[in-house]
Amino acid sequence: NAGVTQTPKFQVLKTGQSMTLQCAQDMNHEYMSWYRQDPGMGLRLIHYSVGAGITDQGEVPNGYNVSRSTTEDFPLRLLSAAPSQTSVYFCASSYTTTYEQYFGPGTRLTVT
């Protein structure tokens, strides 16, 4: 099993550009989520999904969109990048009955 994969590993955007961070898992997990990690701030939940076709907002959803068309994939879209979105983004997945999160390797995003 590949586990949770994320692409790209690194990305530099200019303010106002849009892009999609990809996340995929091959463990048949129902629950998938996106976090951002900033120095001294821990991990903050952006959006999450408990199954295909179901998404909900986390703590810091503004400026981000998600969709869940399949169990495996959970892309995160930045609509119009801003310097405040410079961060490391982690995707995670789990079964909804165990809650144990499996994290991807992360995407380091810089917005100039």
Add this chain to the structure above:
Amino acid sequence: GQQVMQIPQYQHVQEGEDFTTYCNSSTTLSNIQWYKQRPGGHPVFLIQLVKSGEVKKQKRLTFQFGEAKKNSSLHITATQTTDVGTYFCAGVMNSGGSNYKLTFGKGTLLTVNP
């Protein structure tokens, strides 16, 4: 909203000393989890505590969940250089059925002087 406070933010120890990090939630939790993140890496699940007053051990690591299910601690005995990293607690709030959220503490960065 739910808040999870974690202290200390940083801890530097000599190899062989003990280490403890504490976690407090503003609300009663369903479960609490602990993760370790090595520098440059991603968080890795260590353990989950579910029951009030629960204590679990993993080799030199001891995890406790408070009686009120609002606080938790991680204690490492006789630290080693391999223990270096940031330790996060994460409170699980179950909203019903399969809907739940994790709220992470800000983490404790442990450095160990050999």
